[in-house]
Every structure is written in C-alpha cells, then in structure tokens.
Amino acid sequence: NAGVTQTPKFQVLKTGQSMTLQCAQDMNHEYMSWYRQDPGMGLRLIHYSVGAGITDQGEVPNGYNVSRSTTEDFPLRLLSAAPSQTSVYFCASSEGTGPYTFGSGTRLTVV
Amino acid sequence: GESVGLHLPTLSVQEGDNSIINCAYSNSASDYFIWYKQESGKGPQFIIDIRSNMDKRQGQRVTVLLNKTVKHLSLQIAATQPGDSAVYFCAEGGPNSNYQLIWGAGTKLIIKP
Numbered sequence: 457n458a459g460v461t462q463t464p465k466f467q468v469l470k471t472g473q474s475m476t477l478q479c480a481q482d483m484n485h486e487y488m489s490w491y492r493q494d495p496g497m498g499l500r501l502i503h504y505s506v507g508a509g510i511t512d513q514g515e516v517p518n519g520y521n522v523s524r525s526t527t528e529d530f531p532l533r534l535l536s537a538a539p540s541q542t543s544v545y546f547c548a549s550s551e552g553t554g555p556y557t558f559g560s561g562t563r564l565t566v567v
Numbered sequence: 568g569e570s571v572g573l574h575l576p577t578l579s580v581q582e583g584d585n586s587i588i589n590c591a592y593s594n595s596a597s598d599y600f601i602w603y604k605q606e607s608g609k610g611p612q613f614i615i616d617i618r619s620n621m622d623k624r625q626g627q628r629v630t631v632l633l634n635k636t637v638k639h640l641s642l643q644i645a646a647t648q649p650g651d652s653a654v655y656f657c658a659e660g661g662p663n664s665n666y667q668l669i670w671g672a673g674t675k676l677i678i679k680p
Contacts, residue, residue: 489667496575498656498670499611506665514667546610553666555601558610 458482462547462559469537469566477532477562479547485557487550488530489514490522492543493561499546505530506552537566575654577675586644588674590657593638597659599666600633602642604653605673611656614642644676652678 463478481488486507491499491514501514505524519541521533530549534541544563548556580586592600598619603611617624617631617640624631630643640657654675658668 487666498672499668500670501667504665504667512665548611550666553599553660555613555616556668557613558603560610 460547460549460557460559462545462562464562465560466563467565469534469564471537471539471566473537474533474535475537477534477545477547477564479530479532479559480528481530481547481549481557482528483549483551483557484527485549485551486527487552487556488524489548489550489556490520490530490532491546491548492516492541493546494543502532502545534564537564539566542566575673575675577677579677579679580647581679582647582649584647586642586647586651586676588642588644588655588657588676590640590642590671590674591638592640592657592659592669592671594659594661594663594669595638596663597661597669599660600631600640601658601660601668602629602631602640603656603658604651605656606653614655647676647678649678649680652676 460481489504490502503522505511544561547559550556601616602614605611615626628645632641654673656673657671660666
C-alpha cells in the first residue's frame with residue numbers, strides 16, 4: 457500500500473513550457489485534489505475530483521487542467537508555465553467525508 | 568482563514584509542557600474539521616479530525632476541541648516533544664464545499680529544550 461504517489465519530486469521548467477504532474481493512489485479513494493503551497497503559506501485548492509470522470513475547479517484553477525479517467529490517477533497539466541506557478545504542488549485523496557492523505561509533493565520552479 | 572504570508576504565527580513551548588494551538592474557522596455550514604502537521608519539506612500529515620456533532624475528541628497525546636458557538640477549534644498536544652516541531656494547519660469542510668478542505672494559515676510550533 458503506497459498511499460499517494462507523486463512524480464516528479466522536483467522539476468525546473470522554462471516559461472511557456474508544458475508539463476504534467478502525476479498523481480496516483482492505491483486506496484480506491486473517490487475524492488482526489490490538487491493543491492499548491494507557496495512559501496510560508498497554507499494550501500490553496502487548484503482542482504478536485506469526486507470520482508472518475510468528474511472534475512471541478514478550486515480556488516486557483518487558472519493555468520491548470522485536470523482529468524480523471526480512472527479512480528487511481530489524477531494528473532495535473534500546466535499548459536504554458538509561468539514564473540507565478542513556481543510552487544510546491546501536493547496531491548491528496550480521500551474516501552469522501554474523511555481525512556485526506558497527501559503525497560510528498562512536487563517542487564516546481566519556472567524560470 | 569486569511570493567510571499571513573511569510574510571517575506565520577509562532578508558538579514556542581518548553582519540551583514536556585502542553586501546547587495549545589488555536590484556529591478560527593469561517594463557515595457556519597462546515598461540519599467537518601481537521602488538523603494536519605507539516606514538517607519541513609514534507610506533505611501534510613493527518614493528526615486528528617472531529618465532526619460537528621461532537622465538541623471534543625481525543626487521540627494519542629492530542630485532543631481537539633470544537634466550539635461551534637464562536638467558530639473556534641483548538642488542538643492540544645500533551646507533553647510536547649522535539650518531534651512535535653512543525654507547522655500545524657486547521658481545515659474545515661462541509662456540504663457547501665463538497666467536502667473540499669478550506670485551510671487556515673498555519674501555526675509554527677517551536678519546542679525549546
């Protein structure tokens with residue numbers, strides 16, 4: 457039981473490049489979420505999903521896309537990276553109305 | 568909760584003493600509350616949660632108190648240890664947010680030897 461697995465752990469992008477942050481969970485959780493955390497700040501919700509085929513926007517969705525084709529996977533896509541997207545990104549999953557389990561994060565730098 | 572940016576509220580506690588971390592939540596419709604611990608360079612780690620039909624819940628060395636009248640949540644850590652040093656976040660959720668968590672700004676707990 458690996459929990460929530462995020463890849464890569466570190467990434468440097470040039471402005472305008474695109475990339476996908478991967479997130480997978482093996483707990484059969486219906487709910488999955490993506491957050492970003494800037495230095496000294498709390499977590500801000502980017503996008504979330506309450507089940508396969510269902511996604512919705514969070515607090516800061518602009519510049520990011522998601523899809524949920526399977527229960528296990530919830531990738532986050534940056535279509536055209538900007539320096540403002542430099543942050544630490546966390547994926548989390550939950551059964552629903554219970555605690556979220558977090559991945560170890562992806563540290564993204566956009567130059 | 569409103570973020571305070573780089574100036575996280577800080578609580579310094581002597582090793583062995585009890586710690587109390589407070590949190591004010593914003594949404595009266597929230598019915599689920601949770602505390603997370605985040606160590607430097609790691610993802611948030613679940614500590615304890617409580618639902619709105621309770622006002623107190625205890626775990627191992629931790630207690631969460633919920634006061635719905637004043638929308639206040641607290642985390643008590645008994646006999647604080649060096650390993651308790653971290654940033655602690657409270658979060659709330661409910662049917663209005665599809666149980667997506669709304670996070671507070673965090674409190675940095677420093678343990679003095």
